[in-house]
Amino acid sequence: MDPLAGRTKDELEEWMGKDPLKILEKKLLHDGLTKAELMKIDEGINEKILDAVEFAKKSDYPTWNLMLKSFTN
Amino acid sequence: MAGNREITYSKAINEALREEMERDENIILMGEDIAVFEGVYKITRGLLDRFGPERVRDTPISENAIVGAAIGASLLGLRPVVEIMYMDFLNECADQLVNHLPKMRFMSGGKLEAPVTVRCQYSVGRNTGAQHTQFFPAFYMNVPGLNIALPSTPYDAKGLLKSAIRSGAPSLFLECAKLYNLKGHVPDEDYTVPFGSAKKIVEGEDVVVMALSLTVPMAVSASEKLRKKGISVMVLDPRTLSPLDKDSILDAVKKTGRLVITEPDCKTGGVGAEISAIVAEEAIDYLDAPVIRIATPDIPSPFSPPLLDRYMPTEEKMVEEIEKIVR
Numbered sequence: 001m002d003p004l005a006g007r008t009k010d011e012l013e014e015w016m017g018k019d020p021l022k023i024l025e026k027k028l029l030h031d032g033l034t035k036a037e038l039m040k041i042d043e044g045i046n047e048k049i050l051d052a053v054e055f056a057k058k059s060d061y062p063t064w065n066l067m068l069k070s071f072t073n
Numbered sequence: 074m075a076g077n078r079e080i081t082y083s084k085a086i087n088e089a090l091r092e093e094m095e096r097d098e099n100i101i102l103m104g105e106d107i108a109v110f111e112g113v114y115k116i117t118r119g120l121l122d123r124f125g126p127e128r129v130r131d132t133p134i135s136e137n138a139i140v141g142a143a144i145g146a147s148l149l150g151l152r153p154v155v156e157i158m159y160m161d162f163l164n165e166c167a168d169q170l171v172n173h174l175p176k177m178r179f180m181s182g183g184k185l186e187a188p189v190t191v192r193c194q195y196s197v198g199r200n201t202g203a204q205h206t207q208f209f210p211a212f213y214m215n216v217p218g219l220n221i222a223l224p225s226t227p228y229d230a231k232g233l234l235k236s237a238i239r240s241g242a243p244s245l246f247l248e249c250a251k252l253y254n255l256k257g258h259v260p261d262e263d264y265t266v267p268f269g270s271a272k273k274i275v276e277g278e279d280v281v282v283m284a285l286s287l288t289v290p291m292a293v294s295a296s297e298k299l300r301k302k303g304i305s306v307m308v309l310d311p312r313t314l315s316p317l318d319k320d321s322i323l324d325a326v327k328k329t330g331r332l333v334i335t336e337p338d339c340k341t342g343g344v345g346a347e348i349s350a351i352v353a354e355e356a357i358d359y360l361d362a363p364v365i366r367i368a369t370p371d372i373p374s375p376f377s378p379p380l381l382d383r384y385m386p387t388e389e390k391m392v393e394e395i396e397k398i399v400r
Contacts (some may be wrong), residue, residue: 005109006109061380062380064380064383067372067377067380068372071373
């Protein structure tokens with residue numbers, strides 16, 4: 001299915017320009033953060049995600065009681 | 074003529090929509106991604122091509138607006154069939170579905186009819202997480218004026234959907250995603266299945282198992298296992314919850330003296346609670362054993378496969394519980 005079937009290319013570009021992550025990045029750079037500092041934040045986030053994936057793959061399936069703990073006090 | 078044609082549950086629903094739209098040009102379809110994309114489960118496959126965008130309409134992601142627009146269209150003579158993508162999302166349109174649709178006739182002193190059919194699928198038993206696996210038919214049993222169907226076979230799916238669409242009353246049509254690929258006999262010729270008529274799927278003497286939708290095929294397997302152990306199990310499928318075929322349920326209880334209700338929704342306040350109350354009111358003297366409910370525990374559905382296995386009603390749980398009350 002054509003992802004552009006319901007909208008024009010211009011409309012798509014207009015909305016891509018409103019990407020909140022890119023806008024925040026621009027604002028932070030404007031406010032005095034350096035590119036190196038931004039990159040460090042990005043790397044930190046990636047590392048956290050990769051660690052979480054690794055942890056999930058190594059772990060056993062959760063137990064019934066562990067699940068219940070997340071539901072009841 | 075009748076032949077042995079077998080088609081899937083999802084194909085049966087698609088055929089019902091197509092045939093009804095051929096029969097009556099006032100029938101229109103509305104829903105999220107049902108036209109160009111043909112529905113997330115492809116239930117509306119081919120219908121945009123056949124009937125065009127005037128009658129097969131993609132809508133914004135706004136369930137309350139979809140049902141509201143359908144009510145308005147129905148008051149002016151159309152017969153809208155709405156698809157809500159997941160049963161969970163019925164909560165998004167509860168205002169129109171509960172506060173308006175089933176009250177139109179009553180509030181107008183019988184002058185207005187709102188023949189809207191709302192279809193949705195429920196996904197309990199699938200690994201789609203707690204917000205996309207809910208099944209709560211009992212909510213809507215508590216709403217007078219809304220007919221509710223929950224077919225367990227391709228035959229009933231096609232016949233009940235046709236009845237819902239032809240009815241002048243609003244209907245909620247609950248499809249089971251786990252049954253979409255189930256195959257079964259569906260005749261070539263036109264037929265309908267009436268609301269308010271339970272089906273005895275297996276004949277039996279010792280106990281009646283009233284099963285709903287997804288749990289019907291499980292109950293049938295359990296009855297076969299128990300037959301080998303000398304226990305004769307009747308399996309009864311109510312097919313619709315509103316209206317409910319109370320007489321068939323009471324007759325089955327009077328005949329067997331034991332009632333097990335198995336349902337793929339949470340036990341507390343579920344359909345089984347209502348059935349148990351009806352039996353307590355009208356046939357308690359016929360019971361030789363406590364009523365047993367085999368439902369899901371009162372927690373949201375887990376995602377993790379081993380947890381989900383333990384969460385669901387199963388054939389094994391049915392066999393175990395039935396043996397306890399029959400022996």
